[in-house]
Amino acid sequence: MLLECKNLCKSYGTKIALNNVNLNIERGRIIGLLGPNGSGKTTLIKILSGILTASSGEALISGNPIGIETKKIVSYLPERTYLSEWMTVRQAVNFFKDFYDDFSEETAYDMLERLNISPADSLKTMSKGTKEKVQLILVMSRHAELFLLDEPIGGVDPAARDYILKTILTNYNENASVIISTHLISDVENILDEVVFLKYGCLMLHKTVDEIREENGKSVDALFREVFAC
Amino acid sequence: MLRKLIKYEILADYKKYGATFAAMLLVSCLLLFFDKMTSWINNNLFMKLITGVLGALFMALVVVVCSMVMVFATMRFYKNLVRDEGYLMHTLPVPTWMLIVSKLIAVYIWTILVAFAVGICSGIAFGEPFWLFEMIGSIPEVITEAREIFGDGGYNQLRTFIIYMGIFFVLLPAMGMLHIYFSFALGNLFNRHKLGMSVLMFFVVYIAEQIISSVFMMFVSSDIMRSVMDSQTSTAIPDERMFGYMNEAMLVSIIFSVIFSVGYYIAAERIFAKKLNLE
Numbered sequence: 269m270l271l272e273c274k275n276l277c278k279s280y281g282t283k284i285a286l287n288n289v290n291l292n293i294e295r296g297r298i299i300g301l302l303g304p305n306g307s308g309k310t311t312l313i314k315i316l317s318g319i320l321t322a323s324s325g326e327a328l329i330s331g332n333p334i335g336i337e338t339k340k341i342v343s344y345l346p347e348r349t350y351l352s353e354w355m356t357v358r359q360a361v362n363f364f365k366d367f368y369d370d371f372s373e374e375t376a377y378d379m380l381e382r383l384n385i386s387p388a389d390s391l392k393t394m395s396k397g398t399k400e401k402v403q404l405i406l407v408m409s410r411h412a413e414l415f416l417l418d419e420p421i422g423g424v425d426p427a428a429r430d431y432i433l434k435t436i437l438t439n440y441n442e443n444a445s446v447i448i449s450t451h452l453i454s455d456v457e458n459i460l461d462e463v464v465f466l467k468y469g470c471l472m473l474h475k476t477v478d479e480i481r482e483e484n485g486k487s488v489d490a491l492f493r494e495v496f497a498c
Numbered sequence: 499m500l501r502k503l504i505k506y507e508i509l510a511d512y513k514k515y516g517a518t519f520a521a522m523l524l525v526s527c528l529l530l531f532f533d534k535m536t537s538w539i540n541n542n543l544f545m546k547l548i549t550g551v552l553g554a555l556f557m558a559l560v561v562v563v564c565s566m567v568m569v570f571a572t573m574r575f576y577k578n579l580v581r582d583e584g585y586l587m588h589t590l591p592v593p594t595w596m597l598i599v600s601k602l603i604a605v606y607i608w609t610i611l612v613a614f615a616v617g618i619c620s621g622i623a624f625g626e627p628f629w630l631f632e633m634i635g636s637i638p639e640v641i642t643e644a645r646e647i648f649g650d651g652g653y654n655q656l657r658t659f660i661i662y663m664g665i666f667f668v669l670l671p672a673m674g675m676l677h678i679y680f681s682f683a684l685g686n687l688f689n690r691h692k693l694g695m696s697v698l699m700f701f702v703v704y705i706a707e708q709i710i711s712s713v714f715m716m717f718v719s720s721d722i723m724r725s726v727m728d729s730q731t732s733t734a735i736p737d738e739r740m741f742g743y744m745n746e747a748m749l750v751s752i753i754f755s756v757i758f759s760v761g762y763y764i765a766a767e768r769i770f771a772k773k774l775n776l777e
Contacts, residue, residue, distance in 0.1 A: 280689050317589050319776050339591040350585040352578070354510050366502045367590050 270295045270414060270445050271316070276325035278311050278469075285311040287469040288325070295413070296442040298459055300488065301449040303466035304496050309449040310347065312466070313416045316447075317344035329414055340369070343412035347419040349399045351391050357402055358387040364406050376409035379435065383428075397424050404432055408439040415446040421455060433459055453489040463488050465495060499592045503600035508607065510578075511570050515608060518566060519615045522559045526623035529556050533625065556623050563612055567671070571605045572678050580682050580692065584776050594771040598679060598763065605671050648741075655741030662748040669755050677703060680762035683769035692777065703762075711754050 271293035278286040286308045293299060301309050314320040316327055318334050329338040351360050357380065364371045380387060383401055391399060404420055417436070421429045429452075437459055440446050450456055463480065465473040472495065477488055484491055529552040536545040577583055579597060587597060621627040645653045681703055685696025 314776070319585060319588055319774060321773060321775075336591050336593060339589055342589070344585075344589050346585040348582050348585065350582050352510060352583055354513070359509070363506065366505075367499070367592070 272328045274326045277323045279323050284469050289471050293445055297461045298446045300460040300463040301447050307466040308469040313418050317416050341413040343407045343410040343415045345407040345417045353392040355391050357389050368410055370411040372409050379405040408435050413444050417448045453492050457488045500596050504603050507604035522619045525556045526619040528552055529623040567608045595767050605675050609671050658745050673755050673759050676759045676762035679766045683766040686775050
């Protein structure tokens with residue numbers, strides 16, 4: 269088992285963001301983490317990446333509790349821009365190369381070239397969308413075991429969206445899993461193996477996409493609209 | 499990993515420091531040039547005016563350069579560990595203590611470089627480029643004179659005082675920065691207005707530190723206080739005793755600084771490691 273969440277809870281004061289989440293993820297899967305705003309998707313991803321500490325419960329990645337050992341094998345893409353503005357793209361690549369043993373410089377430069385992003389460009393002068401592309405390239409250039417992607421296609425144009433999804437598909441190996449949190453279900457539906465629905469911090473559903481289609485006779489997007497109808 | 503973190507700390511700010519050092523060097527060279535010109539062209543009001551303006555500008559730059567280490571280090575810590583960049587830094591496979599220590603070491607590196615830059619530029623500006631080396635060279639002479647003035651006992655106390663002062667000044671950047679880091683760590687615990695709460699925590703911690711120091715000082719060094727009070731009314735106390743009292747007070751200050759700094763460091767490290775709460 270790659271990821272095990274046992275009775276995971278997170279609260280901010282009186283507000284409960286995650287409520288007793290139990291979730292197991294195997295290797296070699298692409299999982300859609302879906303839910304309306306405030307359902308706890310980002311909170312769950314932040315806990316798994318080590319940005320937040322759970323109020324109670326336990327999360328294990330490759331059998332290790334969240335810490336330095338899990339950070340070595342988890343590649344995390346947050347929904348915000350986290351690269352330092354003083355850096356050039358080349359310096360950002362060097363930064364990842366310096367700190368992550370599983371980072372492939374060659375893969376990163378290859379993807380940058382395909383997206384016409386010059387390594388000499390300064391991050392300060394880049395548009396938000398281009399910065400997000402650079403971040404995704406850096407994150408996907410790692411041979412990590414678990415990729416946590418929080419809204420990876422939210423801020424980019426549809427053409428780049430296709431490229432990003434193709435990148436995700438081609439850059440993870442059978443030993444790794446990818447968890448994608450997004451609202452754009454129809455865009456990612458074709459690449460997903462499993463879906464996890466979260467509502468008010470509770471895990472509502474965890475099924476394979478095939479099971480949803482067979483049992484419910486619906487697409488993931490249609491089921492989402494039905495389950496989370498306002 | 500620590501070395502790599504320090505490398506990126508230096509890379510992040512070297513352009514800003516470089517530009518300020520270059521500006522200070524330029525103004526110091528201009529000041530030297532106009533000062534020489536003024537002495538060649540007697541009573542030229544325009545030259546005197548330019549020299550005066552450049553002198554004021556140089557002094558302002560020195561003040562800016564001296565205070566910028568703390569300002570830049572505070573901004574860097576906030577942006578890099580508490581704001582958006584923290585999403586990258588806190589997911590690096592490095593322990594939290596390394597993130598804090600690397601920033602602290604960078605503060606020391608910049609402090610040393612700033613001290614050198616100010617020393618060299620001051621030498622150029624005032625036409626004494628080697629004053630720093632001359633001052634170091636004159637230390638043996640100063641020691642001999644001090645020994646003659648204060649006697650062997652007084653000199654030994656003075657030497658201890660200077661060593662304590664040195665230790666205190668070495669600790670000073672760590673004390674200041676760890677207080678700020680601890681305040682940011684406390685601010686991080688709040689779910690809203692983290693920056694505002696960090697500023698508030700800075701003052702709360704400062705006031706608490708002053709109260710604790712004052713209370714301890716009253717008990718621990720009551721002898722020193724009494725002696726100083728006595729010296730106001732009685733005849734002048736001997737140099738040896740006076741330096742002895744000053745040394746005791748200095749030692750107590752150093753001990754307090756170390757205790758508070760270690761406390762701030764441990765608390766900040768624990769909070770960022772166990773209670774990290776990025777927005």
